[in-house]
Amino acid sequence: MEEKKTVKYETVENSEEIHKQRKRRNWAFLGLLLGFIALIYTVTIVKMGLK
Secondary structure, three states: OOOOOOOOOOOOOOHHHHHHHHHHHHHHHHHHHHHHHHHHHHHHHHHHHOO
């Protein structure tokens, strides 16, 4: 008979570590979002100034 291979994934059992990872990801997302907003704002101001 063939043996079934089971795949074991590493799990983070410490809920504090999971919380830290989520917090870092959320801060990174906030930074990207604010950067995008600043870019759109700057482009809009420049285009309005060119008229």
